[in-house]
Amino acid sequence: MLQQIEGSKAVAETIAACMPDVVCAYPISPQTHIVEALDELTRLGKIGNCQFVNVESEFSAMSVAIGASATGARTYTATASQGLLFMVEPVYNASGLGLPIVMTVANRAIGSPINIWNDQSDSMSQRDSGWIQLYAQDNQSAADLHILAFRLAEELSLPVMVCMDGFILTHAMEEIDVADIDLVQKYLPKFAPRQVLDPQDPVSIGAMVGPEAFTEVKYLGHFKQLKALEIIPELSEQFEEVFGRPAAGPDDYKGLVTKYHLEDAEVVLVALGSVLGTIKDAVDEHRKNGIKVGAMGITSFRPFPLDEVRKSLKHAQKIVVVERAFAPGVGGIVSSNIRTALSAIDIKINTVVAGLGGRPITLKSISELVDKALYGSLPEFSFMDLDVELVERELERNLLTRRSGPMAENLLKDLGTR
Amino acid sequence: MSTPLKFYQVGSFAVGNRLLGDEQLSVQSRSDRTNSLTSGHRACQGCGEALGARYVMDAAMAATDGKVIAVNATGCLEVFSTPYPETSWRLPWMHSLFGNAAPVATGVAFALKAQGRSDIRVVAQGGDGGTVDIGFGPLSGMFERNDDVLYVCYDNEAYMNTGVQRSGATPPAARTNTTHAVGENPGASFTQGKNLPKIAMAHGIPYVATASVSDLHDLEEKVTKAMSMHGARYLHVLVPCPLGWGTRSEETIKLARLATESGLFPVYEAEDGVVTATKKIRKQVPVDEYLQIQKRFSHLFGPKGNPELVKAIQEIANRNIAEFDLLGEAQ
Ligand SMILES: Cc1ncc(C[n+]2csc(CCOP(=O)(O)OP(=O)(O)O)c2C)c(N)n1
Ligand code: SF4
Ligand SMILES: [Mg+2]
Numbered sequence: 001m002l003q004q005i006e007g008s009k010a011v012a013e014t015i016a017a018c019m020p021d022v023v024c025a026y027p028i029s030p031q032t033h034i035v036e037a038l039d040e041l042t043r044l045g046k047i048g049n050c051q052f053v054n055v056e057s058e059f060s061a062m063s064v065a066i067g068a069s070a071t072g073a074r075t076y077t078a079t080a081s082q083g084l085l086f087m088v089e090p091v092y093n094a095s096g097l098g099l100p101i102v103m104t105v106a107n108r109a110i111g112s113p114i115n116i117w118n119d120q121s122d123s124m125s126q127r128d129s130g131w132i133q134l135y136a137q138d139n140q141s142a143a144d145l146h147i148l149a150f151r152l153a154e155e156l157s158l159p160v161m162v163c164m165d166g167f168i169l170t171h172a173m174e175e176i177d178v179a180d181i182d183l184v185q186k187y188l189p190k191f192a193p194r195q196v197l198d199p200q201d202p203v204s205i206g207a208m209v210g211p212e213a214f215t216e217v218k219y220l221g222h223f224k225q226l227k228a229l230e231i232i233p234e235l236s237e238q239f240e241e242v243f244g245r246p247a248a249g250p251d252d253y254k255g256l257v258t259k260y261h262l263e264d265a266e267v268v269l270v271a272l273g274s275v276l277g278t279i280k281d282a283v284d285e286h287r288k289n290g291i292k293v294g295a296m297g298i299t300s301f302r303p304f305p306l307d308e309v310r311k312s313l314k315h316a317q318k319i320v321v322v323e324r325a326f327a328p329g330v331g332g333i334v335s336s337n338i339r340t341a342l343s344a345i346d347i348k349i350n351t352v353v354a355g356l357g358g359r360p361i362t363l364k365s366i367s368e369l370v371d372k373a374l375y376g377s378l379p380e381f382s383f384m385d386l387d388v389e390l391v392e393r394e395l396e397r398n399l400l401t402r403r404s405g406p407m408a409e410n411l412l413k414d415l416g417t418r
Numbered sequence: 419m420s421t422p423l424k425f426y427q428v429g430s431f432a433v434g435n436r437l438l439g440d441e442q443l444s445v446q447s448r449s450d451r452t453n454s455l456t457s458g459h460r461a462c463q464g465c466g467e468a469l470g471a472r473y474v475m476d477a478a479m480a481a482t483d484g485k486v487i488a489v490n491a492t493g494c495l496e497v498f499s500t501p502y503p504e505t506s507w508r509l510p511w512m513h514s515l516f517g518n519a520a521p522v523a524t525g526v527a528f529a530l531k532a533q534g535r536s537d538i539r540v541v542a543q544g545g546d547g548g549t550v551d552i553g554f555g556p557l558s559g560m561f562e563r564n565d566d567v568l569y570v571c572y573d574n575e576a577y578m579n580t581g582v583q584r585s586g587a588t589p590p591a592a593r594t595n596t597t598h599a600v601g602e603n604p605g606a607s608f609t610q611g612k613n614l615p616k617i618a619m620a621h622g623i624p625y626v627a628t629a630s631v632s633d634l635h636d637l638e639e640k641v642t643k644a645m646s647m648h649g650a651r652y653l654h655v656l657v658p659c660p661l662g663w664g665t666r667s668e669e670t671i672k673l674a675r676l677a678t679e680s681g682l683f684p685v686y687e688a689e690d691g692v693v694t695a696t697k698k699i700r701k702q703v704p705v706d707e708y709l710q711i712q713k714r715f716s717h718l719f720g721p722k723g724n725p726e727l728v729k730a731i732q733e734i735a736n737r738n739i740a741e742f743d744l745l746g747e748a749q
Contacts, residue, residue: 021532022525051528055521056559063518063556067489067525070512073532075525093514197510197526199485199538206490206513207500 117358265294464667491544664713
């Protein structure tokens with residue numbers, strides 16, 4: 001049913017329609033509205049016999065999820081930023097054990113400096129954790145991807161993260177069609193676990209594995225990820241049949257990527273998440289002026305759809321990857337994956353790090369980016385809207401005296417007292 | 419009124435099963451015991467932890483008609499019991515991480531609740547390191563929520579699985595590989611210690627008990643009682659470790675007994691945060707008797723010994739004896 005609803009609330013109601021058995025949560029902005037709503041829905045008896053567990057840390061949130069999932073419960077949790085880092089050990093454990101937990105990551109920057117605003121450094125830090133990672137472009141896809149996520153997780157026995165930009169999506173009111181429970185039940189069969197703790201048929205789970213089989217266990221994790229590249233398109237197609245819309249948004253292509261005016265595009269902007277909205281506006285603007293610009297979104301970042309990316313991008317002349325996180329000391333994260341997809345194809349790839357810690361990514365900045373890419377003045381790796389003078393003044397202070405003080409506070413003082 | 423039963427009627431300290439009626443026989447002596455932690459595992463000879471875990475799990479199984487799911491922290495018990503393709507566990511068993519046995523067990527318990535399986539019960543277990551140190555926060559959370567889990571700590575007073583390093587449960591003056599018996603203050607320092615049974619009691623949970631592998635009948639009874647209750651329950655079992663303590667394999671039970679008879683390890687039960695029963699010391703022994711036969715305390719004795727430290731340890735025992743009235747009349 002179409003309704004004017006906050007992104008977090010839409011996600012919570014969608015999760016409720018998936019009828020989880022156990023939901024565990026520890027609060028962190030900007031994830032809070034999701035779990036608050038789920039607590040209420042559980043108490044109102046709207047999720048059957050679902051158990052809502054308030055834990056004392058994210059480490060325990062993921063650990064409770066592990067125990068519940070291994071006991072055959074459909075299990076959900078949500079976190080962000082510091083919370084995701086606090087649970088890293090059980091995050092890896094859940095994927096290693098092959099437990100089909102679904103978790104929302106309400107993307108937020110990682111400190112220090114502490115910052116509650118949006119970027120994607122949190123989920124990017126877990127890109128090699130063995131979890132599947134799906135990125136939502138808007139709130140409709142944020143809600144819908146969770147339904148697909150449960151189906152995918154349980155099909156493969158692998159955990160799935162659904163990443164949605166904090167505040168920009170989680171706190172935005174929009175018109176959303178929250179999936180009807182009957183349709184969800186039609187799409188999502190009852191959870192039939194591959195492994196379960198059961199006194200009738202006792203198994204040991206979590207034994208030590210030495211060099212004799214460790215590589216093979218890890219290989220199978222990789223294999224399942226590659227399998228997901230085949231299954232996601234099937235599940236996406238079925239999703240569209242049942243719900244009448246693609247799970248990953250209007251420009252969806254097989255649930256793996258999104259394509260916006262790619263066919264004849266000479267310059268292609270690549271991104272993940274909500275920034276694609278602004279990017280598409282920039283594409284429209286340039287198209288009006290006859291410039292062949294297109295945009296590609298990556299819905300499935302893990303597994304990374306190498307083939308689809310190659311097919312979509314190989315005819316482009318210039319590629320600009322707009323990244324909401326980066327790898328200090330090297331550069332882009334998404335772009336290095338794009339480069340892998342395009343290996344042996346000679347296309348220039350520019351990486352632009354944008355919107356860190358909630359800095360707005362404006363239409364103006366994106367449009368300028370396209371212009372710079374066209375005129376060849378875009379460096380291979382750069383930071384959008386970097387306050388170069390502010391940085392230089394701090395570097396000068398560093399030269400003046402050994403004990404120059406805390407960097408972040410120096411910058412704030414500089415900005416606040418100039 | 420029948421005379422209360424005393425297990426030393428046989429003249430030795432051994433539990434006199436043969437003097438008991440059928441209904442009082444220990445679970446372990448029954449032919450239908452489940453052997454939940456069955457033989458063939460790789461624990462050292464005389465491992466107190468293996469012995470304790472075997473009694474705990476069989477008693478838990480007997481109390482629940484064989485419907486127990488066990489969760490294990492990383493540590494000796496986990497490692498020696500599951501050298502795949504062999505596993506010693508004849509019940510559903512899961513190991514996740516070092517510090518998360520309690521919350522994983524919570525997850526199991528809530529999954530069972532969601533599924534309406536109130537007949538299946540959950541037991542979490544870990545070593546002292548997994549319990550009093552790295553898993554402490556999550557365990558406290560489990561207590562505070564009063565989750566339906568029995569958590570059993572097998573306390574061998576150090577990180578044994580990684581090669582005998584100090585934990586928050588390592589006693590003062592004990593030598594470990596991170597508290598060497600050299601320098602001015604040899605061995606572990608005289609700190610406040612981290613008394614987890616008391617901390618568990620402070621959470622006001624339904625049941626807290628300590629036990630020792632020197633009184634296995636008592637251990638079984640406590641497990642049985644714990645399994646008859648719901649909510650968060652905590653059992654702290656002293657399990658001597660021949661390798662880490664530098665003791666003879668055949669002296670594990672003797673050591674466990676000397677620990678209780680010296681007053682260093684008080685054995686008691688508490689319900690809703692209040693002590694309800696204590697095991698009285700039968701024949702008090704000075705702490706020297708307990709310490710002297712352990713290599714981890716050898717620097718305290720002999721010509722280069724340290725009688726001051728022994729005295730300080732005796733004072734700890736004396737404080738326990740006074741606090742729990744360990745020399746009082748048996749109840
Ligand atoms: C997060 C983490 N830190 C450290 C370790 C290494 N580690 C494994 S078992 C163990 C010691 C276990 O000690 P304890 O809990 O007392 O159990 P014991 O082996 O003594 O029975 C340690 C330190 C680990 N597995 N995980
Ligand atoms: S090191 Fe100690 S606790 Fe570990 S198996 Fe050996 S005796 Fe048991
Ligand atoms: Mg230990």
